[in-house]
Amino acid sequence: MFDLFLVAFFFIALLLGLKRPFFWVLLYMYVDSVAPQKMGWGMITTLQLSLIAFLAAFTGWLLFDSKKGSRFTFRQGLILALLAYAGWTTMNADFPVEAAVKWEWVWKALVFAAFLPLTLRTKLRIEAAVLTIVLSIGLIIINGGIKTVFGGGGYGTLSLLVKEDYGLYEGSILSTATVAIIPLVLWLTRHGTIFKPDWRVKAFAAALIFACLLIPVGTAARTGLVCLGVLAVLLLRSVKHRFLYMGLAGLLAVAAFPFLPQSYTERMTTIASHEGDESASTRVRVWTWTMDYAERNPMGGGFSAFLGNSFTYNTRTVEEVGGQKVVKYEEVTDEARAYHSSYFEMLGEQGYPGLFMWLLLQGLGVWQMERIRWRYNRKAVADGSGEKSWQWGLATALQQGQIIYLVGSLFVGIAFQPFLFMLVGIQCGLWSYEKRTHKTVKKARIAKKRQASVATGEAATA
Structure with a gap:
């Protein structure tokens, strides 16, 4: 019965895409995050849902979707360069069979990350992509949070929707991803239009954030605690009342400590001494x-x-x-022990060229989001609306999520994790949207000034 529900949901989404091809892009994001084919036991496990959604997303955009406003950025080219290089190292791998297994999902993550920005032509589409990521991962988070509350947590023992360490279902990876989406949840509660941020949306967001905080406890992953500390520091840049925020954060940490399981606190003490x-x-x-x-x-x-x-x-x-x-x-x-670090994963598997391209890709993302923040901070000086804009808020949330993920990557081998590259794709989409709309506004201002100057000259002549 459960398999039938998952299959029905998938094919209903496919039918919706016949009317709006962009639905297929969102469907692939959902499938790649939640992995419904791994949740069932019967016929759904035999269906290539990821590949079907992947092909539908590309076909829909290529044949039916409008290309107006689509732009190809330097970072998208960098993703394709990394894809080509990873393909070359796969063909010359030390362990060809095992390398081919990883290549089966890595190439899809990279190709989709380069493709995604081409579809994010409007604010509504950008918001829909963010909402899909949040709700898809939220499905895993809510399940894990409930089980943590009722005592089902522990290192390597938290039972999630999928019983194997697949994709986001590994404890340290999930802990990193859950903390990374908290800024995106906060952004949706301020600037969401698909679900307007009334009291119901804000209540759900608060409950989801609470579940996000429970996941590092439920998984007993030290990476999650480190990421929570990074998030607490990053939020200082965007909150208005910093001293009040620090006081409340400290009070919350002290109040929560007695409720933490002893196994969790004992594991966290090993951070100081390896x-x-x-x-x-x-x-x-x-x-x-x-x-x-x-x-x-x-x-x-x-x-x-x-x-x-x-x-x-x-x-x-x-x-x-x-x-x-x-x-x-x-x-x-x-x-034969894994790297347990994305940076060393890139160094060992892709060498210095691959590590350089990966670091450049991430560094440009942080810089581009900071440029958008800076542009709207300047606008705030002029009309006081900069930090209240959805662009400033989303750039801040994406930057914070990326930095959290990069810190978590120090301790987990997630260099090619699809979730990270979806964030990169949305960053590229926002950057492209901003460049296009900023030029349009700039041209309109120049035209308006010219008209004003012509009118002034004609008046002076008269």
């Missing part, structure tokens, strides 16, 4: 191995190159024996 935690110790060793590997293979080893690593190290634990603390060291040998 020697006592095997997982953290392994990451440091993998990063060291990756740097040595990159010196020998500067062009990268292709996807899953980490399968060739092997190293031995000592872990340090402190135990209490007879009222005294005893330090014990244990020798551990590991091999």
